Amino acid sequence: MSQFGTTLGYQRYKFDDLATLLAKASPLRSGDQLAGLAASNMQERVAAQLTLADLPLKTFLQQPVIPYESDEVTRLIIDSHDAKAFAAISHLTVGDFRNWLLQYQTDAATLAAIAPAVTPEMAAAVSKIMRVQDLILVASKCNVVTKFRNTIGLNGTLSTRLQPNHPTDDPAGVAASVLDGLLYGSGDAVIGINPATDNLQAVTGLMSMLDEIIQHYQIPTQSCVLTHVTTHIEAIGRGAPVDLVFQSIAGTEKANDGFGVNLAILDEAWDAVKGLNRGTLGNNCMYFETGQGSALSANAHFGVDQQTCEARAYAVARRYQPLLVNTVVGFIGPEYLYDGKQIIRAGLEDHFCGKLLGLPMGCDICYTNHAEADQDDMDMLLTQLAAAGANFIMGIPGSDDIMLNYQTTSFHDARYARQLLGLKAAPEFEQWLMKQKIADESGALTVTDQLPPAFSSQLTDVIGGD
Amino acid sequence: MSDKPAIVQHNPWQKLRRYTDARIALGRVGDSLPTQAHLEFQLAHAKARDAVHLPLDYELLQQQLSVFRLPILTLESQASDRACYLQRPDLGRLLSEQSLKAVADFSEGSKQGYDIAIVITEGLSSLAIDKNASPLLAQLLPALAARQLSIAPLCMVKQGRVAVADAIGESLQAKLVLILVGERPGLSSPDSMGVYLTYQPQVGTADSKRNCLSNIREGGLSSEDATTRLLYLIDQALSRAYTGVDLKDETEVEQHRLGQNFLLPSSN
Numbered sequence: 001m002s003q004f005g006t007t008l009g010y011q012r013y014k015f016d017d018l019a020t021l022l023a024k025a026s027p028l029r030s031g032d033q034l035a036g037l038a039a040s041n042m043q044e045r046v047a048a049q050l051t052l053a054d055l056p057l058k059t060f061l062q063q064p065v066i067p068y069e070s071d072e073v074t075r076l077i078i079d080s081h082d083a084k085a086f087a088a089i090s091h092l093t094v095g096d097f098r099n100w101l102l103q104y105q106t107d108a109a110t111l112a113a114i115a116p117a118v119t120p121e122m123a124a125a126v127s128k129i130m131r132v133q134d135l136i137l138v139a140s141k142c143n144v145v146t147k148f149r150n151t152i153g154l155n156g157t158l159s160t161r162l163q164p165n166h167p168t169d170d171p172a173g174v175a176a177s178v179l180d181g182l183l184y185g186s187g188d189a190v191i192g193i194n195p196a197t198d199n200l201q202a203v204t205g206l207m208s209m210l211d212e213i214i215q216h217y218q219i220p221t222q223s224c225v226l227t228h229v230t231t232h233i234e235a236i237g238r239g240a241p242v243d244l245v246f247q248s249i250a251g252t253e254k255a256n257d258g259f260g261v262n263l264a265i266l267d268e269a270w271d272a273v274k275g276l277n278r279g280t281l282g283n284n285c286m287y288f289e290t291g292q293g294s295a296l297s298a299n300a301h302f303g304v305d306q307q308t309c310e311a312r313a314y315a316v317a318r319r320y321q322p323l324l325v326n327t328v329v330g331f332i333g334p335e336y337l338y339d340g341k342q343i344i345r346a347g348l349e350d351h352f353c354g355k356l357l358g359l360p361m362g363c364d365i366c367y368t369n370h371a372e373a374d375q376d377d378m379d380m381l382l383t384q385l386a387a388a389g390a391n392f393i394m395g396i397p398g399s400d401d402i403m404l405n406y407q408t409t410s411f412h413d414a415r416y417a418r419q420l421l422g423l424k425a426a427p428e429f430e431q432w433l434m435k436q437k438i439a440d441e442s443g444a445l446t447v448t449d450q451l452p453p454a455f456s457s458q459l460t461d462v463i464g465g466d
Numbered sequence: 467m468s469d470k471p472a473i474v475q476h477n478p479w480q481k482l483r484r485y486t487d488a489r490i491a492l493g494r495v496g497d498s499l500p501t502q503a504h505l506e507f508q509l510a511h512a513k514a515r516d517a518v519h520l521p522l523d524y525e526l527l528q529q530q531l532s533v534f535r536l537p538i539l540t541l542e543s544q545a546s547d548r549a550c551y552l553q554r555p556d557l558g559r560l561l562s563e564q565s566l567k568a569v570a571d572f573s574e575g576s577k578q579g580y581d582i583a584i585v586i587t588e589g590l591s592s593l594a595i596d597k598n599a600s601p602l603l604a605q606l607l608p609a610l611a612a613r614q615l616s617i618a619p620l621c622m623v624k625q626g627r628v629a630v631a632d633a634i635g636e637s638l639q640a641k642l643v644l645i646l647v648g649e650r651p652g653l654s655s656p657d658s659m660g661v662y663l664t665y666q667p668q669v670g671t672a673d674s675k676r677n678c679l680s681n682i683r684e685g686g687l688s689s690e691d692a693t694t695r696l697l698y699l700i701d702q703a704l705s706r707a708y709t710g711v712d713l714k715d716e717t718e719v720e721q722h723r724l725g726q727n728f729l730l731p732s733s734n
Binding site: 030033034164165166167170171172173174175176177178179180183184209212213216217333334335338368369370374375396397398399400402405406407410412415416418419444445447448449450451455458459461462463464 | 475476477478479481482483485486487488489490491492494496497498499503507508510511514515517518552553554555556590650651652653654655656725726727728729730731
């Protein structure tokens with residue numbers, strides 16, 4: 001029984017179900033090959049894309065790729081679908097939808113209006129028949145703004161997460177990277193550290209340390225310690241200064257179970273952190289990370305390709321009005337995204353799908369040393385994502401994460417993108433940089449051979465007189 | 467080479483490098499990396515990349531291992547080459563048919579089984595095994611012998627993943643299997659070795675049933691400290707008859723603190 005198919009010349013192509021059709025239409029990546037889901041040759045892939053283009057968007061509401069009964073993410077997608085907003089696009093096929101997204105009239109307001117009508121599978125489907133320039137152009141038209149102690153995602157801005165990781169969470173080691181980042185204008189999205197341990201005492205110690213730094217220097221930003229959501233709940237219970245609750249999430253109930261979370265736990269954490277009311281401008285207080293391949297690596301993909309699974313994770317994120325959603329695109333390794341080409345495309349797909357669903361998407365533009373990728377590949381993805389209007393990227397000293405053993409964008413990289421495209425940090429943070437004499441009105445760095453006043457008085461002892 | 471200060475803006479917080487290996491205070495030209503910092507990064511990446519693709523000299527390893535006076539088996543996974551190994555972790559976990567037979571043939575000869583089997587594979591860094599496997603075993607094996615534990619032949623597996631040890635341990639009827647494996651190379655640590663311990667290994671053992679020591683390398687966990695911690699885990703595993711998340715490493719390891727958070731007044 002094959003529901004979907006097309007004929008090219010003398011060759012008939014058949015696709016048994018919607019999940020198979022989506023998988024075969026997906027641009028080549030190693031994770032789908034590993035799962036045995038990828039198209040067997042290039043013509044079969046295009047045949048699937050042609051078939052997909054003729055599919056009405058309504059089909060995705062009628063035929064969930066993972067059954068409604070057995071998966072709470074599917075239930076979330078179906079139950080939260082906005083039928084009223086869907087009226088504007090309900091008559092379209094996937095191919096029409098691509099055309100509709102690209103036309104002049106489809107502007108930021110139009111895209112915001114249909115966001116609650118777009119399901120992850122619709123977004124994934126249309127992305128599979130889009131070129132890189134389409135993914136960039138449409139995403140650049142989306143505008144998703146979030147607020148906590150500053151305003152992230154405004155047009156003309158590119159924010160950064162300052163990621164001061166240290167292999168032993170040593171306070172001086174963390175502080176050194178925080179200082180380096182701040183003096184390079186990094187940290188407006190969040191100062192967010194991956195702790196070396198999940199030990200509650202160590203985690204709350206880091207939370208206090210980051211909070212004290214933010215308070216002492218009156219930095220208009222927020223902190224986050226990227227530990228498990230249940231550890232956050234405990235920390236909040238003990239009165240720790242939690243700005244943002246973090247969690248890694250995936251696109252199926254079983255994959256989330258592998259992360260030790262479900263919607264009920266996330267609901268509980270969201271309630272707890274919202275109640276703290278620590279935001280001054282807004283109360284977007286969740287920070288999620290995702291990445292293609294997480295469902296397959298937990299053997300929880302149910303025959304659904306990794307990019308569609310990834311888009312489904314955004315339905316989970318959307319429920320919690322997060323401040324930041326970060327696709328950690330190249331971290332998982334070459335068995336899921338083999339080389340620079342696959343990583344670049346995946347990063348742009350994730351950013352596009354997230355933005356289309358109305359999420360404040362950023363990207364950890366990254367790779368591991370066993371992937372066929374290098375700094376040139378990251379420069380391409382960085383430039384393209386900055387052009388696409390990504391809300392934020394990572395910032396780390398010299399691209400080298402000495403704790404997680406991978407490479408992501410450096411403080412310098414973010415400055416490159418801002419200089420190239422005339423982008424700024426979040427406005428409140430930009431003001432702070434000027435006030436602290438770190439940068440001038442044009443955004444250029446002004447720190448030369450002396451530390452800025454607020455820092456030099458504090459650091460006399462450790463820096464010493466040269 | 468060094469960058470001329472007239473062109474490069476150096477950062478006045480270079481002294482903070484004593485607190486971290488992170489690449490802080492790199493200086494800048496405009497907003498960009500100065501030439502020297504840029505090329506230093508390229509060199510570090512080249513080292514890490516070469517570590518991933520450098521084939522391990524198994525003949526040399528065999529010579530190194532021969533000093534331990536144990537039988538040595540040379541085996542291979544089903545990952546036929548490096549590209550296959552990197553893309554198909556499932557194949558790296560399986561022994562080739564020939565290797566399966568070789569292990570089975572050997573265990574035919576010894577019906578009673580062993581306390582411990584030791585497997586060695588290059589994993590993602592041959593450099594890690596080249597530098598760290600023999601020094602670790604030189605300390606570990608005498609300590610195991612002193613405990614009167616029976617040791618299975620040393621098994622070298624070309625292109626193996628951690629779980630490849632399960633089939634070997636099962637076939638050799640080992641109570642506990644250790645696998646020494648080259649870890650994913652970091653930019654500043656291309657030669658880091660990990661050791662995984664699995665009690666009662668069987669094909670299909672969940673990863674949550676293993677214990678792991680990682681970052682064994684010069685400048686990381688020394689082979690002395692690794693041996694101490696491994697012996698603790700081995701003793702515990704054999705007496706409690708399990709490994710995994712329920713077996714916590716409770717050995718005291720000195721945590722050297724580099725300093726306080728200097729960004730705040732010291733009253734904090």
